[in-house]
Amino acid sequence: MCNEVARRIALGLIREDFSQLKIVLRFSEGLPNLAAADSIRITDTTAIIRAAPANNAETAEADMIQRRWSWPSPNGKPVYNYRSEGRELGNSAKGGRCLIPIDGFYEFTAPADPKAKRKDKWLFTCGDAPFFCVAGLWRADPRVGEAFTMLTCEPGPDIAPYHSRQIVLMPREHWADWLGGEVPSAALIAPTPAGTLHVARA
8 A cells, every 4th residue: 555655845835725725724833844755654754734723614724734654553553544434534632634735656566577676666646736635534642642644445547557445535626625524534535536647657
């Protein structure tokens, strides 16, 4: 499953995109350091966006903070992907929905060259969009503090040849719905439609 992503986009671009959707982006912990990163891996810290209290009914507010990717499971293994099926995923004071802004993610397949020692690595990007958002969950964990995981679902046609699961890519028009927590998660989570993603060997 997805254990590596890329985020090379500028903070201003993310802020502008959310502004166009009438979502005001706040920074309760200060402006994050969004240095371009070709490789963000499990246990690394990166930006996530979660709901923030709104000051008025017409404008949604969201908070961008930086958190660790994955919390430890009871056996100590990192929970970096989380199956979405059969769960109602809402918001609470101790955890809830979030969005993870990225501009690419990687999947790995058995090497085409039987002599190769490493798996083939593939980079998925989202058409002409400069970035997209993965649906995730954050929670407070006594061992590592607040951390997040990426949700997964059945793969869409672009991903199915490479993996049996995919991370949930939340359509831009549903970012506010996902963060708000009132629309049932099952109504928002779906495989990515064919032709959405471009794939290239990394």
